[in-house]
Amino acid sequence: MSTSHPVRMHLSLDDIVPLTGRHETSIARADLIRIRHGFGLRKSAIPTPLPAWGARSIATEARILATGLAHRIAPVFALESAMVIHGIPALSSPPEIRFHRPRSNRVVELPQMSLAGTSVRAVRAWSYRRPPAHPPCAVAGIEATGLIDTAVQMAVQRPFLDGFVTACAILRRLSRFDRFCVEQSREREAAVRRDLLETLDAYGPVSRGTGAGLILAHADAACESIGEQALLGVLLSLSGEKIRTQVEVHSHGRIYFLDAALPERGIAFEFDGVVKMGSDSEEFRRAQIALMARQRDLEDLGWTVIRVGWPDLKDPRALRNRLQTRIERASGRPLQIGPLERSFHARLPVV
Numbered sequence: 001m002s003t004s005h006p007v008r009m010h011l012s013l014d015d016i017v018p019l020t021g022r023h024e025t026s027i028a029r030a031d032l033i034r035i036r037h038g039f040g041l042r043k044s045a046i047p048t049p050l051p052a053w054g055a056r057s058i059a060t061e062a063r064i065l066a067t068g069l070a071h072r073i074a075p076v077f078a079l080e081s082a083m084v085i086h087g088i089p090a091l092s093s094p095p096e097i098r099f100h101r102p103r104s105n106r107v108v109e110l111p112q113m114s115l116a117g118t119s120v121r122a123v124r125a126w127s128y129r130r131p132p133a134h135p136p137c138a139v140a141g142i143e144a145t146g147l148i149d150t151a152v153q154m155a156v157q158r159p160f161l162d163g164f165v166t167a168c169a170i171l172r173r174l175s176r177f178d179r180f181c182v183e184q185s186r187e188r189e190a191a192v193r194r195d196l197l198e199t200l201d202a203y204g205p206v207s208r209g210t211g212a213g214l215i216l217a218h219a220d221a222a223c224e225s226i227g228e229q230a231l232l233g234v235l236l237s238l239s240g241e242k243i244r245t246q247v248e249v250h251s252h253g254r255i256y257f258l259d260a261a262l263p264e265r266g267i268a269f270e271f272d273g274v275v276k277m278g279s280d281s282e283e284f285r286r287a288q289i290a291l292m293a294r295q296r297d298l299e300d301l302g303w304t305v306i307r308v309g310w311p312d313l314k315d316p317r318a319l320r321n322r323l324q325t326r327i328e329r330a331s332g333r334p335l336q337i338g339p340l341e342r343s344f345h346a347r348l349p350v351v
Contacts (some may be wrong), residue, residue, distance in 0.1 A: 008087055008140070009061050009084065009085065009087070009140060010045075010047065010057070010058060010061060011041075011045055011058065011061040011062055011065060012065075012140065012141075013065055013068075013069065013141060013142075015041060015042050015045035015062070015065070016035070016039055016040070016041060016042075016062065016065045016066050016069055017032060017039065017040045017041070017042060018038060018039060018069065019038055019039060019040055020038065030043070031043050031044065033046075033062075033113060033114070033115065034111060034113070035062045035063060035066040035110070035113065036063070036066050036067070036070070036108070036110050036111065036125075038066075038070065039066035039069060039070065041058075041062045041066075041113075046058060046115055046116060048116065049116070050115060050116035050118070052118045053093065055115040055116055055118035055120055056093045056094040056118070056120050057084075057093070057094075058115055059094055059113045059115060059120040060080075060081075060084055060093070060094050060095060060097075061084060062113070063097050063110050063123070063125070064077060064081050064084060064085065064097060064142070065142070067097050067099065067108075067110075067125050068142055071101070073102075074142075074143050075099035075100060075101055075127065075143070076099060076100040076131075076132070076136040076143045076144060076145060077097075077098065077099045077100075077142065077143065077144040077145070078098045078099055078100055078132065078144070078145045078149075078150065078153055079095075079098040079150065079153055079154055079157065079158065080092065080095030080096070080098065080154075080158075080162075081095070081097050081098050081099060081144070082098075082144040082145045082149075082150040083150060083154075083166065083169075085139050085140075085142055085144040086139060086144065086147060086150070086173075088147075088150075088166065088169050088170060088173065089169070089226055090162070090165075090166070091161055091162045091165045091166075091226055091230060091313075092162055094120055094121065094123055095123070096123045096124050096125070096126060097110065097123065097124070097125040097126065098125075098126050098127075098128075099125070099126075099127055100127070100128065100129070100130070100131055100132065100136075100145075101127035101128070101129065102129060102131070103129070104127070104129070105126075105127055105128050105129060106126075106127045107124050107125070107126055107127075108124065108125040109122065109124055110122060110123050110124060110125055132145045132146070132149040132153070133149055133152070133199050133202040133203060134146050134148065134149050134199070147170045147173060147174060148170070148174075148192075148195050148196060148199050149199060150166065150170065151166055151167045151170040151171075151196055151216070152196060152199045152200050152203065152212065152216070154166040154167070155167055155200070155212035155215040155216055156200070156203065156212045159347050160211070160215070160233065160237075160340070160343050160344050160346075160347040161230050161233050161234075161313075161316060163212065163215050163347075164215050164218075164219060164229065164230070164232075164233035164236075164340075165226055165229040165230050165233065167196070167215055167216050167219035168219045168220055168221065168223045168229040168232070168233075169226070169229060170192075171189055171192055171193065171196075171219050171220070171221035172221040172222075172223065172224075174188075174192045175188040175189040175191075175192050175221045176188060177189060177221040177222055179222060179246045179248075179257060182222075182246075185221065185222075189221040192221075193216065193217070193219075196216045197213065197216055197217070200212055200213060200216060211340075211342065211343035211346065211347065214339060214340055214343055215340070215343065218236050218339060218340060220232055220245050222245040222246040223245055223246075223259070223260075224246075224259075225271065225273055227271040227272075227273045227308070227309075227310065227313065228245075228259045228260070228271045230313050230316075231259065231260060231269060231271050231308050231313075232245060232260055233340065233344070234316055234319055234320050234323065234344070235260060235269065235323065235338070236338050236339060236340045237320060237338045237340040237341045237343070237344030237345075238320055238323060238324055238327075238335060238338045238341070239262065239327070239335045239336060239338050240335075240336035240337050240338050240339060241262055241264065241265075241335070241336055242262075242263075242264070243260055243261070243262060244258075244260065244261050244262075244263060245259065245260050245261075246258070246259070247260075247261045247263065247268070249298065249301065249303075251297040251298070251300065251301055252297060254297065256294060256297070256298065258270065258298075258303075259271050261303075262327070262331075265304075265327065265330070265331040266302050266303055266304060266330075266331070267303070267304045267305075267306060267327055267330055267331065268298060268303045268304070268305045268306070269305075269306050269307075269308065269323075270305060270306070270307050270308070271307075271308050271309070272291075272307055272308070272309045273309075273310070304330045304331075306323065306326050306327070306330075308323075316344075320344070
């Protein structure tokens, strides 16, 4: 099966060192990195080599663990923090630390960290009183909102693409989506979606007015990566036509799966992620050759292929405008309004 498996946190509570009294001033010692007041991270726990995205991930894990240790009563982590604990990648990195605390709302500044030559920006740790709809779960000794609550809270509270990407990823995880068994996968996806929408109703009428219901209703478990999920979110804000994901195409004895497509217009959308291009120069060269062969095969079958990469996601508005121009130019007719257009514009961060 092509289902994704949980990516466990690299760090554990044993990697966090409490510092009190005179030891607080010893944070400059060679074996520790400051996380927040009273806590340091063992440098020996940091893997090598460590790319920039890995440094941001390790810093977020350290901040979650130190925040948990800083409270006498274990907090229940939520939103992006819950995603990290469950092994669900977040679109925004590094995220702020969010958790439930029954008695008060509080904000704590967490300083900048430097890991393996990468500077990870300062963030804040936020606590708030409103509890999740369902009891929390424990993962490796840390309490977090369950996946259903996490998807709903992200759809309600976070920017449009962050919420949409999360809903897609959690739908995929819980439905155990397999592109080779689409019918059964879609049945499981529908059951999970019902749970998501029922949980949204439990949060009350204010939540239903945020556009979260549209996000949860249109999220798609077939998307295999953050990039594909974000691309689909932009497309759904742009077009009211049927957008299909993981479209199976046969050419010269090969089977291709298109990330997304507008079949009636003959337009395919492909997200070019780092993983697809390999981890070294030889893998990259082979991936480039395969990519060009794939492009030729699809064009020979009549598809217009529009490629999107990580730099495009830095400015979703510009990406949306570019996609609209390319689609309308390639097909010769204007697009219908997409079901998520209003949510896209209303809840997109200012660039």
